[in-house]
Amino acid sequence: MSDIIRHNPTALWSDAVSFNRIACFVEVPERGSDIETQTRVLLQQAERTLAAIGSDKSRLMMVTIYLTDLADRVGFNDVWAAWLPEGCAPARACVRADLASPELLVEIAFTAATR
Numbered sequence: 001m002s003d004i005i006r007h008n009p010t011a012l013w014s015d016a017v018s019f020n021r022i023a024c025f026v027e028v029p030e031r032g033s034d035i036e037t038q039t040r041v042l043l044q045q046a047e048r049t050l051a052a053i054g055s056d057k058s059r060l061m062m063v064t065i066y067l068t069d070l071a072d073r074v075g076f077n078d079v080w081a082a083w084l085p086e087g088c089a090p091a092r093a094c095v096r097a098d099l100a101s102p103e104l105l106v107e108i109a110f111t112a113a114t115r
Contacts, residue, residue, distance in 0.1 A: 007053060016053050021114045022061070023053045028099070028107045035072040038105050039079040046110060055112045057083065060090035062111040066097040072105060 007025075008015040016025035027045045032038035043057075050056050067076060073094060090111075099107050 016049055018053055018114055022111065023055060023114050024109070024111050025049050025053070026107065026109045028101075028104055032105075033103075035067075035075040035105050036079050039076050040083075042106060042108060043079070043083045046108070049110075050112060053112070054114045058085045058088040059113040059115075060084075060088065060110060061113055062091045063093075064109040065092060065094040066099060066107040066109075067094065068097065068099055068105050070094075070096045076106060 002020045005018040006014040006016075007018070013026075016023050018024075025046075027042045027049065029038035029042040030045065032041050047057060050059070065076065067073065076094075097107070099105075
């Protein structure tokens with residue numbers, strides 16, 4: 001039986017959680033004032049997390065995208081499509097949500113296969 005691995009756990013969350021070669025993690029952008037910038041920053045952060053857990057963006061299985069305004073889908077999708085490797089789009093859901101901080105426009109929950 002495999003153990004659950006918690007990457008950089010704190011009292012409230014872990015940077016990522018892995019089990020049986022599947023990892024889950026959430027990213028919010030560290031900076032940016034528009035949807036395109038926040039999305040680029042968030043995806044750069046996701047690449048670092050994926051590398052840290054032994055994965056990469058071609059191994060994404062599922063994402064849940066939270067947008068504060070669904071009108072931002074066009075800008076988000078432009079950045080998202082350019083970031084993903086061809087033929088590697090994960091299953092995804094995109095929903096409108098109130099996020100924890102008013103300056104946040106996007107948050108993504110990721111599930112990825114690890115090596």
